[in-house]
Amino acid sequence: MQRVIDSISEQLAQSGDQVRRLFHGRGGLFEGLEWLVIDWLPPVAVIRVYASEVPQPLDPVVEHLMAQSQVGGVVLQLRGRGREAQSEVLAGDVPEKLVVEELGLRYQVRPLQNQNSGLFLDMRPGRAWVRDNASGARVLNLFAYTCAFSVAAMAGGAQSVVNLDMSSGALSVGRRNHQLNGIAGDAITYMALDLLRSWSRVRRQGPYDLILIDPPSFQPGSFVAERDYRKVLRRLDELTLSGSRVLACHNDPGHSEMFLREMMASEAPGFEFQQRLPLAEGFPERNPEQGLKALLYKRVDA
Numbered sequence: 001m002q003r004v005i006d007s008i009s010e011q012l013a014q015s016g017d018q019v020r021r022l023f024h025g026r027g028g029l030f031e032g033l034e035w036l037v038i039d040w041l042p043p044v045a046v047i048r049v050y051a052s053e054v055p056q057p058l059d060p061v062v063e064h065l066m067a068q069s070q071v072g073g074v075v076l077q078l079r080g081r082g083r084e085a086q087s088e089v090l091a092g093d094v095p096e097k098l099v100v101e102e103l104g105l106r107y108q109v110r111p112l113q114n115q116n117s118g119l120f121l122d123m124r125p126g127r128a129w130v131r132d133n134a135s136g137a138r139v140l141n142l143f144a145y146t147c148a149f150s151v152a153a154m155a156g157g158a159q160s161v162v163n164l165d166m167s168s169g170a171l172s173v174g175r176r177n178h179q180l181n182g183i184a185g186d187a188i189t190y191m192a193l194d195l196l197r198s199w200s201r202v203r204r205q206g207p208y209d210l211i212l213i214d215p216p217s218f219q220p221g222s223f224v225a226e227r228d229y230r231k232v233l234r235r236l237d238e239l240t241l242s243g244s245r246v247l248a249c250h251n252d253p254g255h256s257e258m259f260l261r262e263m264m265a266s267e268a269p270g271f272e273f274q275q276r277l278p279l280a281e282g283f284p285e286r287n288p289e290q291g292l293k294a295l296l297y298k299r300v301d302a
């Protein structure tokens with residue numbers, strides 16, 4: 001556990017007051033600790049265990065965390081395959097909701113929420129890119145979840161953002177996230193819809209200069225990447241103009257970058273690959289192909 005403690009100290013020192021991954025065992029660089037991830041949602045540390053039982057005692061890690069002046073509480077989340085995620089407070093005080101900061105923007109998170117807490121920390125480079133490149137753009141944010149991309153786009157001067165997600169609860173947090181950053185007005189639209197059944201409504205609000213696509217890998221009944229991702233890419237032509245950009249994301253460690261690139265080449269051949277965004281700091285990967293894929297494209301046909 002000394003490797004975990006060292007990583008925590010190093011990452012906490014670099015975090016300032018911002019959200020950060022403190023330990024990323026799933027990246028495969030810490031042999032025997034692939035089951036362990038620790039996130040920092042100041043002032044709470046969330047220990048995520050990807051196993052049905054905790055494989056090694058976590059007491060030294062919890063003690064180390066609680067000895068840091070900035071840590072107010074520690075949560076344990078068990079997320080073994082085939083079981084519902086379960087969270088419990090291991091130490092200190094843990095509020096139900098927190099407002100955290102990243103790159104000067106504020107987001108609401110729930111450290112005790114089963115599964116995802118409200119902000120995907122590995123998408124930080126994506127949000128940074130959107131903020132730097134959304135000026136004046138009409139943005140379509142597909143699979144918007146809590147609208148973090150929308151907040152980043154509006155902070156970067158986007159003209160408008162259409163946020164679409166089938167979860168109205170996630171979009172409510174999205175509204176709150178805009179309020180937390182003083183962003184309001186008609187320029188932001190929220191559509192609580194199943195994307196695969198709503199193309200005409202999405203098209204009616206277009207065309208778009210920038211489309212963000214960040215679906216789940218495998219959400220049975222809603223979206224299964226192997227089957228459904230190409231259905232989204234097939235629609236890009238009718239939603240964009242020449243020069244429009246697309247940020248297509250995929251987070252299945254079992255698929256390489258080629259999974260997305262081949263689909264883009266066959267379903268949206270008018271788009272040219274520009275770059276893959278870097279992996280977030282704090283997310284080192286033994287095999288970068290297993291990390292988050294965030295691929296930027298530009299429409300180059302007439």
Ligand SMILES: C[S@@+](CC[C@H](N)C(=O)[O-])C[C@H]1O[C@@H](n2cnc3c(N)ncnc32)[C@H](O)[C@@H]1O
Pocket residue numbers: 118119120123142143144145146147148149164165166167170193194195196214215216219222223
């Ligand atoms: C990986 S999260 C998106 C994260 C988000 N882009 C962000 O940066 O925080 C996936 C989202 O897709 C939504 N979703 C899944 N299937 C959908 C569908 N068929 N139509 C619309 N939304 C869907 C889920 O509700 C979930 O919020």
